[in-house]
Amino acid sequence: MLFDDPVFASRLLTLLTLSFHIIYATIGVGVPIFIMIAHWMGIKKNDYHYILMAKRWARGFLVTVAVGVVTGTIIGLQLSLLWPNFMELAGNIIALPLFMEVFAFFFEAIFLGIYSYTWGRFAPRKHFLLLIPVVIGAGFSAVFITIVNAFMNAPQGFDLINGQLVNANPLLAMFTAAMPTKVSHVLATAYMTAAFMLAAIAAYKLIKGSNHVYHKKALHMTMKVGLVFAIATAVIGDFSGKYLAEYQPEKLAAAEWHFETEGSAPLVLYGLLDEDKEVKYAIKVPFALSILAHGNPTAEVIGLDQFPEEETPPLIIHYFFDAMVTIGMFMILLALIYWLGTRLSWTFVKTNWFRWLIVLGGPLSFLAIQAGWWMTEVGRQPWILRGIMTVDEAATSSDHVGLMFILFATLYLILGVGTVVVLRRIFKNNPVDLELERYEAKLGGEEK
Amino acid sequence: MSLEIIGVSVLWTFLFGYVILGSIDFGAGFFNAYSIISGKQHIVSKIIQRYLSPVWEVTNVFFVFFFVGIVGFFPKTAFYFGTILLVPGSLAIILMAIRGSYYAFETYGTRGHKGYAFMYGIAGLLVPASLSVVLAITEGGFVSIVDGQPVLDYWALFTSPLSWSIVVLAIAAVLYISAVFLTWYAHKAGDIGATKLMRKYALVWAIPLIVAAGGIIFELSSHNPAHFERILDLWWMFALSAILWAATVWLLWKQKNYGMAVWLLVGQFALAFYAYGISHYPYLLYPHLTIQDGFTNEAMAISLIVVFILGFILLVPSIYLLVRLFLFDKDYVKGQNKKKE
Numbered sequence: 001m002l003f004d005d006p007v008f009a010s011r012l013l014t015l016l017t018l019s020f021h022i023i024y025a026t027i028g029v030g031v032p033i034f035i036m037i038a039h040w041m042g043i044k045k046n047d048y049h050y051i052l053m054a055k056r057w058a059r060g061f062l063v064t065v066a067v068g069v070v071t072g073t074i075i076g077l078q079l080s081l082l083w084p085n086f087m088e089l090a091g092n093i094i095a096l097p098l099f100m101e102v103f104a105f106f107f108e109a110i111f112l113g114i115y116s117y118t119w120g121r122f123a124p125r126k127h128f129l130l131l132i133p134v135v136i137g138a139g140f141s142a143v144f145i146t147i148v149n150a151f152m153n154a155p156q157g158f159d160l161i162n163g164q165l166v167n168a169n170p171l172l173a174m175f176t177a178a179m180p181t182k183v184s185h186v187l188a189t190a191y192m193t194a195a196f197m198l199a200a201i202a203a204y205k206l207i208k209g210s211n212h213v214y215h216k217k218a219l220h221m222t223m224k225v226g227l228v229f230a231i232a233t234a235v236i237g238d239f240s241g242k243y244l245a246e247y248q249p250e251k252l253a254a255a256e257w258h259f260e261t262e263g264s265a266p267l268v269l270y271g272l273l274d275e276d277k278e279v280k281y282a283i284k285v286p287f288a289l290s291i292l293a294h295g296n297p298t299a300e301v302i303g304l305d306q307f308p309e310e311e312t313p314p315l316i317i318h319y320f321f322d323a324m325v326t327i328g329m330f331m332i333l334l335a336l337i338y339w340l341g342t343r344l345s346w347t348f349v350k351t352n353w354f355r356w357l358i359v360l361g362g363p364l365s366f367l368a369i370q371a372g373w374w375m376t377e378v379g380r381q382p383w384i385l386r387g388i389m390t391v392d393e394a395a396t397s398s399d400h401v402g403l404m405f406i407l408f409a410t411l412y413l414i415l416g417v418g419t420v421v422v423l424r425r426i427f428k429n430n431p432v433d434l435e436l437e438r439y440e441a442k443l444g445g446e447e448k
Numbered sequence: 449m450s451l452e453i454i455g456v457s458v459l460w461t462f463l464f465g466y467v468i469l470g471s472i473d474f475g476a477g478f479f480n481a482y483s484i485i486s487g488k489q490h491i492v493s494k495i496i497q498r499y500l501s502p503v504w505e506v507t508n509v510f511f512v513f514f515f516v517g518i519v520g521f522f523p524k525t526a527f528y529f530g531t532i533l534l535v536p537g538s539l540a541i542i543l544m545a546i547r548g549s550y551y552a553f554e555t556y557g558t559r560g561h562k563g564y565a566f567m568y569g570i571a572g573l574l575v576p577a578s579l580s581v582v583l584a585i586t587e588g589g590f591v592s593i594v595d596g597q598p599v600l601d602y603w604a605l606f607t608s609p610l611s612w613s614i615v616v617l618a619i620a621a622v623l624y625i626s627a628v629f630l631t632w633y634a635h636k637a638g639d640i641g642a643t644k645l646m647r648k649y650a651l652v653w654a655i656p657l658i659v660a661a662g663g664i665i666f667e668l669s670s671h672n673p674a675h676f677e678r679i680l681d682l683w684w685m686f687a688l689s690a691i692l693w694a695a696t697v698w699l700l701w702k703q704k705n706y707g708m709a710v711w712l713l714v715g716q717f718a719l720a721f722y723a724y725g726i727s728h729y730p731y732l733l734y735p736h737l738t739i740q741d742g743f744t745n746e747a748m749a750i751s752l753i754v755v756f757i758l759g760f761i762l763l764v765p766s767i768y769l770l771v772r773l774f775l776f777d778k779d780y781v782k783g784q785n786k787k788k789e
Contacts, residue, residue, distance in 0.1 A: 066552030069505050070545045073512055080519055081537050084530030091523025092744050096751050098516050102509060103759035109505040110766045114773060121773075133766070168745045397597045398534040411542055415549055422553045 003402025007395040010082040013405045017075050018377070019370055020412045024068030026369055029142040029187070030194025031061050032108075034222065036131045041221070043124055049214045052435060055119060057198065060423055062116050067415055069109070074408070082401065086384050086394035089165060093158050094151045096170040101144035108137025139187060146186045150178035153376070154247050155385050177247050181240040182376075188233040189372065193365040195226030196331060200362025203355040205432075214432050220342065223358070227335035234328055238292065245293030248386065249302035251379040254313040255321040256289055257282075261303040265289035270322055273315060313379045320375035327368035331361055451749040452739045455521035458756055459514055460725045466510035467721065468625060468714060473507050474572035475626020476500055477547065479649065481569020484562060488645065495634055495642060503774060504551050506767070508544075520752050524742035528733055532591055532600040533582065540578040543571040573619050580618035584611035587672045588734025598736070610667040617660035621717070624653040628696065628713050632706035647700055654697045658690070661720065672734060678727035685723035692716035 003009045035054045042050030080087045111133040118127065157173030158165050202219035205212075244252035252258070257268050257279050267289040271282025287297035294301070304312055334357055341349030348354055380386060384394040476496045483492045519526045529537075550568035585591065590605045591598050605611050627650035634642035665686075669676040679686070693716045699709040730738040743749070 063552050066505070066548060069508055070548035070552070073508060073548075074541050074545065076512055077515060077537060077541050080515070080526045080530035081534045082530075084527045087519055087526035087530060088523045091519040091526055092748060095516070095520030095523070095744070095748060096755060099513075099520050099752055100755055100759075102513050102516050103755070103763065106506070106509045106513075106759075106763060107766060109509060110763075110770050113503065113505065114770060118773065165745070168747045170748050170751045396531055396534055398531060400535050404534065404538045407538065407542060411545055415545070418549060418553050 003405065004399075006398060006401050007392050009401035009405060010395040011391060013401060013408060014075075014078065014082055015374075015377075016405065016409060016412065017071065017078055018373065020416070021068070021071040021075050022369060022373055023366060024064050024071055025142070026190045026193050026366070027061070027064045027197070028068045029138045029190035030192075031057060031064075031198070032112075032131065032135045032138045033191055034194060034198055034225070035061065036128075036135050037221065037225065038218075039124075039128050039131060043128060047217075048436070048439060049217055051124065052214065052432070052439070053218055056427070056430075056432070056435075058112075058116055059426060062112070063419060063422055063426070065109075065112060067419055070415065071412075072105070082396055083384065083394045084396055086389060089389060090148075090151075090385070092165045093155075093168050093170060093173045094148055097144040097147040097151075097174055101141045101148075104137050104140035104144060106137075108134050108141065111137065142186055142190060143183050146183045147174050147176075147179055149376075150176050150182045152384065153182070153380060153386055154178040155388055160388065178243060181236060181243045185233065185236045185240055185372075188229050188236055189369060192226055192229035192233050192331070193369055195222045195229060196335075196358075196365040197362045198222040199226060200359045203358040207352050207355050207359070210432070212432055214436070219358070223335050223338045227332070227339055230328065230332045230335055234332060237325070237328065241292035242295065245301060248380075250304065250307045250311065251313055251317075251376075252293060253302060253304045253307075254315055254379060255317045255375060257315060257318050258289060258301060258303045260305055261300060263290065263300040264298045265293070265301040267292060268318070269325075273318075311382065313381050317375045317379045320371040320378070323371040324368045324375060327364045327371070331365060331368075334358065334361055451746065451753070452521070452743040454753060455517075455743070455749055456725075456729075456739050458753070459517045459521060460722065462510055462513040462517060464718060464721050466507070466514060467621075468717065469503075469507040469510060471576070471622040471625035472629045473500055473504055473626075474547075474576055474622045475624075476630060477550075477572035478569045478623065479626065479630070479646075481566045481572075483645075484565055488641075492630070492642060492645070495630060495637060495639070498637075499633060499774065500551070503770065504548070506770065508548065511544075517752070521744055521749065522732060522739065522742040523744055524737055525732060528591075528598050528737055529582070531598050532585065536578055536581055540575060543575045543578065546571045547575065573622065576618040576622045577615045580614050581605065581611055584608065584614045586728070586731070586733050587668070587675065588731075588736075589671060591733065591736065593736065608671070610664065610671045613660055613663040613667050616656065617664060620653055620657040620660050624650060624657045625713060625717070627653060628700065628706075629710055631700065632710045635706045643706075647703065650700050651697065654693070654700075658693060675727060675731075675734070678729070679723075682723045682727050685719050685726075689716045689719035689723065692719065 003012075035057045038050045038057065039054035042048065042052075042054060111130050115127070115130040115134060118130070121127075122130075151173055154176040155173070156176050157169040157171070159167045199219055199222040202215045202222065205215045206219065241252065244255075256265075257271070257273065258265060259277060264287055266284040266286045268279055269283040269285065272280045274280055289301055290297050290299045293299065338349050338354075338358070340346070341354075382390045382392070384391045476492070476499075480492050480496050547568055550564060554564060554568075584605065585600070587610060590601050590608070590611075592601065593599070627646050631643055631646040631650055634646055665676070665679060668679065692712045696709045696712040696716060699705050699712070730740060732739055732742055744752075
């Protein structure tokens, strides 16, 4: 069976766990900043709508964070269970940011718990302060974990002598060449995706007939902030291309189906690959790959001809790359049109079909996150630690990984369905209008 | 003190934190399920929602700290334990996932499906049972090295009286720790019915606890004589622990000073837990891996310890705030929210 090979089964199970976890992780990193913005605007403008927004987002957030804790614990342990040889080596050199991540998350979890269970126990301004450690903790857990991933792509800070790791420098291992672009890309995309997810919810509510100004405020705020982070993502993405060209040219070449080393390289979008590795039906943007790789339209870009076959990443990552870039561009355009539309009073941005596009943007952004991670992880193959250890050498020797895959797949299915059902129930039983009415009734009561 | 001793002490301390906090959590889940069946639900579930929901993630993080830390300080453990624990480890995390999702779905969402509460309760006993098996494995005799790869002998493990005594101890400890803590918490909340009930559970589980603990030491005398010898050297720590156990039971019996009872219980477990840890020295896995062999390089060890200290400076005040708001705030414990809106 497919699962007989522990290496392949371990890869599949890791793919499954990470693809599931990244949904919750992205929400976990991205949403706190929006809770914070909403809470702050509520205080600043003395507008209860924004306070309610923070409250409702935090309520949903708590559920996703709880599931994220579960899936995060799973991946943390699975690293050792599925890749014991890798963790034995990596433990010597890159355990530091892993350890730091736990602290950062701990910090976030404590204050999120306090924030969520103390509505009404503190004055609003004081209560707001509790969000600062939540945002910082969430951001830094993303930073530290991404540092580990960056290390896997560009390992440094040690010497290998006869298979023994010596001269370890844990700090140098944290600040690899891959780290700046990767960390900033992960952060920006998390904020962007969270923004478009929240925007999608608000747009959906507006389509479904609730014409409440609450949803309009939510939509407006998230689309504006989303635009900023979407542009930031694209800029950082450009730097990531330059990083790849310099340090992992095989990944960029595989993503771009760039087989021959040459100058003035075109950027290949979409298309098909026939048996002779000829690219068909693709859109070729002249000079664009050279610009992406080196910022110079005639610069030479290293092709796959420079690498032995067994060290060439799977060529399917081309589609992951295209999906990520296409969605990113689409979201920039969508948010830009929305923003211009509201400024210049274009009426079509308030029509249902435009709002449906915004709704679509939510899941699309998550798809882009998935595509991006698939590209970077599959694109590192055959290595788990680039140039040092392959996935074959790293994987467990246990025969039971296939069975575990089935168990975990079932678990994720339950968790995923459960999340959707519970979130729907929470918000259905507590619609915005009702909560606002209750608040106004209470205010009225106090004034009398 | 050498770096590896500092490292292993840090890890053992995290594990101790998890044992105490986790036990309260696991046991409460079980009592909750049990009380649903026996029709006393309202008594326990309210306390569980007020205390456990805000802190369960913190409890979980203690566990994560332990297994992330052990790979950092002792990377070779990833190779040995990672390989042999694939199945038991995966089962344990799936069970933990069931418990975590209960918090996610039931307490934050609308209340409850009985079957779910039941699974949550059962998982609360199965998690410590499956995790404690690791302690049995470290005693040696269940792992052999075949072609350079460690292999776990499941049959030997499942038929060993030692592993079953450890499982019984783990379950008894969970229920006892949880019941003592909840007795105190219910008492503080002024819930007389729950106090009575929990006190009864605490007294019931005190006996199997001490019997199982004695049983393990007895089993070790034949299973791992070297370890047994070292335990005898530390007899005074175990004796002190037993005295604290007796004092806790006495306080519960006399129905007074439940707060003190909780602290005595923590002392009892700390003494026994650290004494066990010290007597386990120098082995992480008998006889294959010692803490010296498995230790990381000096640079990593020092940076981990520095980060640990910095992190602790950050976390201690945060945890203090959490505890003050949810554990020691009289109004919150009693379920009365102060309104300051």
